[in-house]
Each structure stands twice: as C-alpha cells, then as structure tokens.
C-alpha cells in the first residue's frame with residue numbers, strides 16, 4: 264500500500280530539518296520496502312508575501328486526501344505575529360480535528376540534561392495536550408482598541424465533549440503503559456469553571472479505567488516537579504496552553520528543544536494526523552546548518568508508528584538512540600551531517 268504523505272517544510276529552519284527527516288524516511292522506506300508518495304506544499308511566509316494566502320481552502324481539501332502530514336515549522340519575523348501561527352498551523356490542527364497533541368518527554372541515554380544526576384529512566388513520560396480548544400479557540404477580542412480604556416480578552420473555551428475525548432485518550436494511553444498512572448495538570452484553584460469541568464470529567468472517565476491511578480497537580484507546581492522530580496510523571500493530560508508551555512520545559516529537561524517530537528493526532532483517523540517537531544522556525548539560527556533535525560526525525564518515527572509501520576518506526580528511533588549515544592564524542596555537526604549519520608545507521 265502506498266503512503267500518501269503531505270510535506271509542509273514551512274519557514275526558518277523548517278525546510279532544513281524536514282530535508283533531514285525525509286532523508287531518514289527514504290532510508291527506512293528502502294529498508295522496509297515502504298511505498299511513499301510525497302507531495303510538498305508551499306505554505307508559510309513566502310506564500311503569504313506573494314499571495315496573501317495562509318491556507319487556501321483548496322489546499323486544505325488536498326491535504327485531507329493524504330494519510331499523514333509532516334510539518335517543519337511556521338512563523339517568520341517578516342510576517343505579523345499570529346498570522347501564520349493561527350492562519351496556517353492552528354487552522355490545520357482545528358480543521359483536521361487534531362484534538363490529541365501527543366508530546367513524549369524522554370531523556371535518551373547519552374544525552375545531557377540540565378538536571379543534575381538525572382538518569383534516563385527518570386525522564387520518560389507522555390504529555391497529552393488538548394489540541395483544539397482552551398485559550399487557543401480564538402474567542403475574544405478588543406474593546407476600545409488603542410484607547411487608554413482598552414480591554415483585550417482571550418477566552419479559554421472548554422467543552423464537555425472536547426475535554427472528555429482528550430481525557431479518555433490519555434486514560435487509554437496510561438492503561439497501556441506499565442506504570443498506569445495519569446497526572447491531570449490544570450489550575451482549578453483559580454480557573455474554577457474550566458477547572459471544575461476538567462475535574463468532573465476526569466472523575467467520570469476514571470470509572471472506566473479502574474487500573475489507572477490518577478494524580479492531580481496545579482500547573483505552577485507541575486513546573487517545579489518537571490525539574491525536581493520528573494520521575495513522578497507517566498502520562499500527563501492538560502489543556503492546550505498549559506500543554507504548550509510544559510512541553511517546551513519538557514524538551515529542555517530531556518536534553519533540548521532540538522530533540523522534542525510531536526504528533527497532532529486525530530485518533531478516529533477520519534483526517535490525516537500531522538507530525539512536527541515541538542520547536543518553531545528558530546529565525547535566530549535559520550539558514551546556517553545549526554538546527555538539530557533530531558526532533559523532526561523522531562516525529563517521522565511517530566508518523567510511521569501512527570500509520571501502523573511499527574518496525575520501521577522502531578528502526579528510526581533505534582538509529583536516533585544510537586546516534587545520541589555517540590554525540591558526546593562526535594564533535595560539532597551540521598544539520599545535514601546529523602541526518603546523514605542517522606540515515607546511514609538505518610541503511611546498515
């Protein structure tokens with residue numbers, strides 16, 4: 264069967280890291296005889312400047328006809344903040360109903376964490392970030408804009424349907440892991456409406472999963488535990504904004520943002536899921552071969568796993584793990600050198 268893959272390299276370091284992700288995908292496809300039909304989409308800053316478009320409906324329709332999407336990153340200093348982030352990236356997540364934003368936090372052996380005396384087995388958890396609601400929903404606006412009396416609001420929208428489906432997904436993931444522990448992260452001491460809905464939903468869904476233990480912590484305290492006691496986490500479920508912030512911190516404790524992969528998943532598979540590094544377009548290092556493509560390569564592994572190519576996915580992750588073990592002695596390498604080294608391990 265042919266995998267129909269849409270590729271959106273995007274902006275800044277996006278095209279650089281996607282090139283390496285595809286290099287590794289080619290290597291693993293050759294080894295496991297996977298047929299992949301790739302279509303690249305020119306979306307991002309260049310297109311916006313040329314045409315004013317962020318994500319035309321016709322392109323969205325074409326994307327829907329794929330099995331998965333690989334995205335680099337979007338956002339550029341030459342485009343007003345939010346135009347591409349909302350008009351392209353969030354629009355994709357919303358239109359394709361990617362309500363599970365899956366972000367593993369895993370310290371690979373050999374990788375240096377900023378946490379002192381930390382062992383890889385102490386940093387190995389999954390963040391299930393809600394992907395379609397919360398403060399990202401786009402509800403809000405300005406009153407008396409530009410005046411001293413201005414009021415700007417950004418409402419967090421939480422629906423019973425939206426919270427229940429992501430909480431159930433997180434319970435299901437926790438039930439399938441050896442520790443079977445779910446930590447709910449919110450701020451229900453202050454956000455008493457959304458927090459109450461999340462708490463009631465967790466209590467209700469927990470009844471379906473008697474084997475899963477449930478813990479709760481406020482998001483501010485969670486940032487403490489990420490640094491002082493990450494081993495307490497197995498699966499975390501949290502809202503869109505908390506999940507965004509926590510997963511950059513998660514990337515940092517697991518050795519750096521250049522290693523953190525993610526999947527925007529539609530578990531019902533009625534639309535293509537989209538895989539991308541957690542990081543952004545990093546304009547500060549773009550075009551210089553300095554970006555670490557590992558996060559994108561691990562996102563390719565997640566993509567293959569999602570599509571059911573488990574062996575191929577594991578081969579990519581094993582090649583990355585091997586490369587990471589050797590990094591301390593490898594000296595400084597460019598984006599392309601890292602991709603070459605990982606692809607070479609897959610070919611054997």
Ligand SMILES: NC(=O)c1ccc[n+]([C@@H]2O[C@H](COP(=O)([O-])OP(=O)(O)OC[C@H]3O[C@@H](n4cnc5c(N)ncnc54)[C@H](O)[C@@H]3O)[C@@H](O)[C@H]2O)c1
Pocket residue numbers: 276280335336337338339340348352520521522539540541542543544545546547548553554555556558
């Ligand atoms: N998913 C996405 O497309 C996405 C995610 C985050 C930010 N953004 C956008 O990217 C732009 C820049 O945002 P930012 O600076 O806040 O976040 P960023 O993730 O782009 O960069 C933060 C820091 O991490 C470094 N970094 C990021 N990726 C790296 C990699 N692969 N290897 C080595 N270092 C890396 C950067 O050099 C920078 O110092 C903004 O327009 C933002 O909206 C997009």
Ligand SMILES: CC(C)[C@H](C(=O)O)[C@@H](O)C(=O)O
Pocket residue numbers: 338348349352353507541543
């Ligand atoms: C660019 C932005 C919309 C995005 C988010 O906030 O989800 C990014 O920070 C991420 O983590 O993927």
Ligand SMILES: [Mg+2]
Pocket residue numbers: 507508511541
């Ligand atoms: Mg983010």
